[in-house]
Amino acid sequence: MTPLPNLRIDGARLWGELMETATIGATRKGGICRLTLTDLDRQVRDWFKARAEGLGCTVTVDSMGAMFARRPGRADIPPIAMGSHLDTQPTGGKFDGVLGVLAALEALRTLVEAGYETHAPIEVINWTNEEGARFQPSMVSSGVFAGAFEHDWASARSDPAGVTFAEALEAIGYRGWQRCGDHPLSAFFELHIEQGPILEAEDKTIGIVTGIQGIRWFEATVRGQDAHTGATPMNLRKNALLGAARLVERVDAIARRHAPHAVGTVGRMEVKPNSPNVVPGEVFFTVDLRHPDASTLDDMQEAWIAAAYAVTDEGGLEVEINKILDQPPVRFDADCIACVREGARTAGFLAREITSGAGHDAGYVSRVAPSAMIFVPCRDSISHNEVEYAAPEHCAAGAQVLLQAVLRYDRLLQERAATRRD
Amino acid sequence: MTPLPNLRIDGARLWGELMETATIGATRKGGICRLTLTDLDRQVRDWFKARAEGLGCTVTVDSMGAMFARRPGRADIPPIAMGSHLDTQPTGGKFDGVLGVLAALEALRTLVEAGYETHAPIEVINWTNEEGARFQPSMVSSGVFAGAFEHDWASARSDPAGVTFAEALEAIGYRGWQRCGDHPLSAFFELHIEQGPILEAEDKTIGIVTGIQGIRWFEATVRGQDAHTGATPMNLRKNALLGAARLVERVDAIARRHAPHAVGTVGRMEVKPNSPNVVPGEVFFTVDLRHPDASTLDDMQEAWIAAAYAVTDEGGLEVEINKILDQPPVRFDADCIACVREGARTAGFLAREITSGAGHDAGYVSRVAPSAMIFVPCRDSISHNEVEYAAPEHCAAGAQVLLQAVLRYDRLLQERAATRRD
Numbered sequence: 001m002t003p004l005p006n007l008r009i010d011g012a013r014l015w016g017e018l019m020e021t022a023t024i025g026a027t028r029k030g031g032i033c034r035l036t037l038t039d040l041d042r043q044v045r046d047w048f049k050a051r052a053e054g055l056g057c058t059v060t061v062d063s064m065g066a067m068f069a070r071r072p073g074r075a076d077i078p079p080i081a082m083g084s085h086l087d088t089q090p091t092g093g094k095f096d097g098v099l100g101v102l103a104a105l106e107a108l109r110t111l112v113e114a115g116y117e118t119h120a121p122i123e124v125i126n127w128t129n130e131e132g133a134r135f136q137p138s139m140v141s142s143g144v145f146a147g148a149f150e151h152d153w154a155s156a157r158s159d160p161a162g163v164t165f166a167e168a169l170e171a172i173g174y175r176g177w178q179r180c181g182d183h184p185l186s187a188f189f190e191l192h193i194e195q196g197p198i199l200e201a202e203d204k205t206i207g208i209v210t211g212i213q214g215i216r217w218f219e220a221t222v223r224g225q226d227a228h229t230g231a232t233p234m235n236l237r238k239n240a241l242l243g244a245a246r247l248v249e250r251v252d253a254i255a256r257r258h259a260p261h262a263v264g265t266v267g268r269m270e271v272k273p274n275s276p277n278v279v280p281g282e283v284f285f286t287v288d289l290r291h292p293d294a295s296t297l298d299d300m301q302e303a304w305i306a307a308a309y310a311v312t313d314e315g316g317l318e319v320e321i322n323k324i325l326d327q328p329p330v331r332f333d334a335d336c337i338a339c340v341r342e343g344a345r346t347a348g349f350l351a352r353e354i355t356s357g358a359g360h361d362a363g364y365v366s367r368v369a370p371s372a373m374i375f376v377p378c379r380d381s382i383s384h385n386e387v388e389y390a391a392p393e394h395c396a397a398g399a400q401v402l403l404q405a406v407l408r409y410d411r412l413l414q415e416r417a418a419t420r421r422d
Numbered sequence: 423m424t425p426l427p428n429l430r431i432d433g434a435r436l437w438g439e440l441m442e443t444a445t446i447g448a449t450r451k452g453g454i455c456r457l458t459l460t461d462l463d464r465q466v467r468d469w470f471k472a473r474a475e476g477l478g479c480t481v482t483v484d485s486m487g488a489m490f491a492r493r494p495g496r497a498d499i500p501p502i503a504m505g506s507h508l509d510t511q512p513t514g515g516k517f518d519g520v521l522g523v524l525a526a527l528e529a530l531r532t533l534v535e536a537g538y539e540t541h542a543p544i545e546v547i548n549w550t551n552e553e554g555a556r557f558q559p560s561m562v563s564s565g566v567f568a569g570a571f572e573h574d575w576a577s578a579r580s581d582p583a584g585v586t587f588a589e590a591l592e593a594i595g596y597r598g599w600q601r602c603g604d605h606p607l608s609a610f611f612e613l614h615i616e617q618g619p620i621l622e623a624e625d626k627t628i629g630i631v632t633g634i635q636g637i638r639w640f641e642a643t644v645r646g647q648d649a650h651t652g653a654t655p656m657n658l659r660k661n662a663l664l665g666a667a668r669l670v671e672r673v674d675a676i677a678r679r680h681a682p683h684a685v686g687t688v689g690r691m692e693v694k695p696n697s698p699n700v701v702p703g704e705v706f707f708t709v710d711l712r713h714p715d716a717s718t719l720d721d722m723q724e725a726w727i728a729a730a731y732a733v734t735d736e737g738g739l740e741v742e743i744n745k746i747l748d749q750p751p752v753r754f755d756a757d758c759i760a761c762v763r764e765g766a767r768t769a770g771f772l773a774r775e776i777t778s779g780a781g782h783d784a785g786y787v788s789r790v791a792p793s794a795m796i797f798v799p800c801r802d803s804i805s806h807n808e809v810e811y812a813a814p815e816h817c818a819a820g821a822q823v824l825l826q827a828v829l830r831y832d833r834l835l836q837e838r839a840a841t842r843r844d
Contacts, residue, residue: 196653213652217698227803229687229710230635230779231618234678236803241688242674248667256656265651266663267698269691276639276689276708277780278806286698288651357652358699381649381658384700 004346004407007110011396014106018395021047021086021102022094031386032094036087036129037065037168044086045174048126051105055112057124061176062183064141064154065128065169071108073121073410075417078184080118080406081369082107083125084192084361089133093388095378095395100191101126103399110403119414120186122406127361128169134159135168142361144180146368151180185369187336187409190362191398192373193390197381198354205397206344206351207375210337212363213261213290213355214297214329220247220308223318226273226281237279241271243315244283250307251287254300262291262300263357292329292355330363335412336372336405343374343404349397374401426768426829429532433818436528440817443469443508443524444516453808454516458509458551459487459590466508467596470548473527477534479546483598484605486563486576487550487591493530495543495832497839500606502540502828503791504529505547506614507783511555515810517800517817522613523548525821532825541836542608544828549783550591556581557590564783566602568790573602607791609758609831612784613820614795615812619803620776627819628766628773629797632759634785635683635712635777636719636751642669642730645740648695648703659701663693665737666705672729673709676722684713684722685779714751714777752785757834758794758827765796765826771819796823 024044025034034040045067049059052069059069070079084100104124111122127145132138135157143149155166169175194200199207224238248266255264265288272282287304291297305321312319344351354375356363362371376398379389446466447456456462467489471481474491481491492501506522526546533544549567554560557579565571577588591597616622621629646660670688677686687710694704709726713719727743734741766773776797778785784793798820801811 194653195650196655197649197658198653198655201658215652226807227619228617228780228805229685229689230637230712230781231616232685232779232803233618233620233682234674234685235681236619236623239674239687241670241691245667245670245688248663249671252656252661252664259656263651263654263656265661265699265701266667267651267693267700267702268696269663269693270696271689271691274690274692276710277687278689279687280689288698290652357654358650359652381654383650385648 029386042172064180079121079123081123085130107403146364193378199377207354209373212330217325241280333370451808464594486602501543501545507552529825568786615800621799629776631795634752639747663702755792761830
């Protein structure tokens with residue numbers, strides 16, 4: 001077969017579209033507030049649809065509002081898809097999600113302008129409600145797509161004002177005819193900002209994402225006895241905050257014992273009655289444990305629960321623990337990962353393998369189609385924040401690697417088809 | 423001189439009045455919500471005034487709303503006063519403060535009914551806004567009375583609705599003509615529930631309160647860096663909650679190192695942004711240190727501040743500390759304490775010396791008049807709570823000791839006057 005063409009995406013054009021769409025829901029501090037299925041979301045969806053159709057794509061929408069902009073290939077097989085999400089957090093940035101959709105659009109436009117015919121159809125996908133800021137859980141449309149959530153359950157989720165997902169979808173005119181999930185893919189590639197400090201710290205441009213950490217979330221309530229801070233001697237106290245504080249330390253220590261890949265965090269804590277002169281009688285907190293390996297995650301969970309009972313027993317306290325989330329680790333497809341690695345090498349970028357600490361649509365999609373992800377650095381690892389920033393050259397690098405990876409995977413499918421014919 | 427008369431207060435009558443006034447602001451859970459200078463406070467003040475006048479007392483009110491019900495003595499000298507406060511916390515109990523006023527009223531009534539003439543005038547005092555729940559700071563009228571606060575500053579304090587102390591006082595008709603503080607006292611005795619576990623744990627009926635612990639309050643803010651819990655490796659974190667948790671432990675340890683009288687507590691904590699999947703970037707908390715001895719309190723303060731810098735330095739964090747309260751320890755008057763001790767002995771109750779962990783009006787009053795306090799047990803050391811409870815026999819015992827102490831102090835004044843005349 002012929003070598004892959006040397007197609008180059010246009011970084012300036014990509015940056016221009018990132019800035020253009022950032023005006024839809026722009027905040028005064030330079031971020032975006034574009035909650036899923038609001039009128040602002042409709043505006044950016046309309047923009048995306050018009051651009052894709054302008055490139056000759058057919059845009060279909062599924063029953064969860066996910067959008068699929070397709071450019072045909074020579075073969076009548078499921079498409080190779082690229083994409084991410086266009087919704088943001090309430091005080092979100094300009095890159096989280098958006099970069100993955102607009103870079104995919106730029107990659108597709110590069111193919112169109114070069115007149116390059118692919119073997120497989122190529123699609124750009126905009127997943128609905130990745131952020132989970134308006135409707136919980138997050139990543140709900142890719143979750144339904146992959147069979148992780150029931151369609152009707154997800155449609156009936158409601159926002160704080162009592163509006164259901166289905167009603168909001170209807171209201172903005174993006175409830176599609178295609179049943180969510182009835183849309184096979186040959187592969188899926190997602191470009192995203194890292195949201196962590198590793199690439200920046202090591203001065204790497206591309207993260208070859210090999211998987212997503214397993215995540216377990218717990219809610220814990222430690223109960224002791226409210227008491228007057230002045231009138232209650234130390235030896236007669238049942239201080240719930242003292243127990244909780246020790247557990248903050250233990251969770252941190254457990255993660256460090258499973259270095260370098262483990263993380264463990266108490267992110268939220270509520271103290272009752274939360275008064276300067278009352279020994280706290282009750283403390284609620286969350287525990288977030290993550291690791292790429294399920295058996296290590298089992299060990300971490302066991303250690304944390306054992307610590308919770310040991311620490312509270314010692315302090316004359318009670319503890320109640322609920323596991324509220326258990327997402328198994330994701331290992332991306334070896335062929336897809338190899339295509340990303342080759343893409344980065346061909347384009348000449350410094351790259352390293354990396355495990356995603358955050359969840360992404362690609363995590364769910366990987367259950368039903370070969371998938372992988374590409375990370376680019378974001379400044380100071382800040383995301384979900386209006387000051388979130390990814391440099392233009394990094395956005396362009398990510399889009400270039402995305403295009404190369406898709407072309408390489410397309411060639412792989414073509415070669416396999418040829419082998420079968422032989 | 424003749425021996426002291428064997429006067430007995432009526433415990434059942436005292437209990438009846440405790441229950442009767444508890445209906446003014448009664449809560450469904452059996453407590454009282456009677457915030458200072460509200461119409462409910464007016465009602466209980468009217469009740470108190472009527473009862474005192476019914477016993478032949480003259481009731482005067484000062485410019486901070488403190489009420490003084492006086493029964494004349496043989497000598498024209500400042501009165502020996504007893505009392506406490508009739509305001510409560512929003513979810514307060516039936517005994518905190520109220521017991522001290524109603525037991526004083528019962529003691530005075532016992533004198534009236536016996537026709538017993540004292541040397542000094544006897545007064546029952548109701549101090550305004552001891553609780554500090556509606557207007558901060560607490561103990562404001564006894565504080566102005568003793569010169570701890572400026573009169574005009576205190577009058578201008580406003581509640582959450584923007585109503586000033588002076589306006590609220592005017593509205594309920596309890597702004598008196600006498601300038602607060604222009605009211606000399608020969609002595610002051612305050613009966614109160616312990617609000618701690620010591621008497622109950624040791625099965626003692628009477629606490630002979632020798633002083634009030636010194637109190638220092640600090641506000642601390644630990645600052646690190648918000649970060650994604652999944653994407654931020656442990657070694658690249660600046661976890662403000664981890665630093666704060668270590669300081670919760672250090673404060674506890676510092677108090678235990680200064681056993682048995684020291685106490686140290688983190689009672690309030692606010693975590694930012696307080697989300698399960700964000701490493702906390704900022705934590706605010708309060709530190710409450712108490713000890714009866716000022717030099718030990720100095721040592722504790724030094725240890726806590728050193729710990730704050732050491733722990734945050736180690737964690738790559740910043741810390742800002744403000745001291746927001748510094749109440750020096752109070753040592754009550756030796757003669758007053760002796761009168762309480764003798765009163766408990768004469769009445770035949772098991773008693774022990776005790777240091778108050780909480781602040782009380784008597785603490786301020788002791789700056790301008792010889793003072794002491796009497797504690798009685800409260801169940802499970804619960805106060806500032808609707809289930810707060812003191813047994814009828816303990817309330818009666820406290821009132822009896824209060825009466826005995828006042829009679830004994832009165833005899834002391836009489837003897838001193840006689841000595842001067844000789």
